[in-house]
Amino acid sequence: AQSVTQPDIHITVSEGASLELRCNYSYGATPYLFWYVQSPGQGLQLLLKYFSGDTLVQGIKGFEAEFKRSQSSFNLRKPSVHWSDAAEYFCAVGARGGADGLTFGKGTHLIIQP
Amino acid sequence: NAGVTQTPKFQVLKTGQSMTLQCAQDMNHEYMSWYRQDPGMGLRLIHYSVGAGITDQGEVPNGYNVSRSTTEDFPLRLLSAAPSQTSVYFCASSYSPASGRWNEQFFGPGTRLTVL
Numbered sequence: 001a002q003s004v005t006q007p008d009i010h011i012t013v014s015e016g017a018s019l020e021l022r023c024n025y026s027y028g029a030t031p032y033l034f035w036y037v038q039s040p041g042q043g044l045q046l047l048l049k050y051f052s053g054d055t056l057v058q059g060i061k062g063f064e065a066e067f068k069r070s071q072s073s074f075n076l077r078k079p080s081v082h083w084s085d086a087a088e089y090f091c092a093v094g095a096r097g098g099a100d101g102l103t104f105g106k107g108t109h110l111i112i113q114p
Numbered sequence: 115n116a117g118v119t120q121t122p123k124f125q126v127l128k129t130g131q132s133m134t135l136q137c138a139q140d141m142n143h144e145y146m147s148w149y150r151q152d153p154g155m156g157l158r159l160i161h162y163s164v165g166a167g168i169t170d171q172g173e174v175p176n177g178y179n180v181s182r183s184t185t186e187d188f189p190l191r192l193l194s195a196a197p198s199q200t201s202v203y204f205c206a207s208s209y210s211p212a213s214g215r216w217n218e219q220f221f222g223p224g225t226r227l228t229v230l
Binding site for chain 1: 222
C-alpha cells in the first residue's frame with residue numbers, strides 16, 4: 001500500500017526567507033504526486049503536480065517541487081516566503097491514475113515570522 | 115461551472131442520528147471520492163467511485179455508506195452517527211472521459227460535522 005510521510009509537523013520561517021517542505025512517499029509504481037495548501041477554515045488548493053517528464057515542476061504562487069525517484073521524495077520549495085503563505089501544506093500520492101483516490105501525508109503547518 | 119459542491123456546510127447531529135452529506139460535480143468527472151480530515155491526521159479516504167454504479171471502500175469506510183446512481187452525484191450516508199465521526203468531510207472528483215486522462219482531484223469546500 002502507498003504511504004506519504006511529511007516529517008515536519010510545524011515549520012517556522014521568517015518572511016523573505018527560503019522554504020523547503022519535505023515529503024517522502026512509498027509506492028510500488030510510477031507515482032502521481034501532488035502538493036495542496038489549506039488556509040484555516042478553507043478547502044484544499046492544488047499548488048502543483050507531477051505525473052511524468054521533467055522532475056522539477058513549477059506551481060502557483062511561486063512554489064516548485066522536485067521529484068527524486070532515488071530518494072522517494074517530492075520536496076516543496078519557495079525562494080522567498082510571504083506572510084500569506086502561512087497555512088497547512090499536504091503532500092499526496094495517487095495510484096492507478098487516481099481511480100482509488102489519493103493518500104495524503106499528515107501535513108506540515110507553516111508559520112511565518114515577521 | 116460550479117465545480118464540486120457540497121451541502122450542508124455545517125451540521126450538528128446527536129449520537130445515533132442518520133444523515134446524508136451531498137456532493138455533486140458538473141465537470142463530467144468519472145472518479146469521485148470522499149475524505150475525512152481530522153487534526154494531525156491529514157485527509158483519509160472513506161469511499162471512492164470510478165463511475166456510476168461502481169463504488170469501493172477506502173482506508174476508513176466503517177460507519178459510512180455510499181452509492182453512485184449518476185455521474186454527477188456521490189452522497190455519503192451516516193447510518194448511525196457516533197462522536198468519532200466528528201470531522202470535516204471533503205468530496206473530490208477527477209478524470210474526464212473527454213480528456214482521456216486523469217488530472218488532479220478537484221475538492222469541494224467541505225462539510226463540518228459535529229456529533230454530540
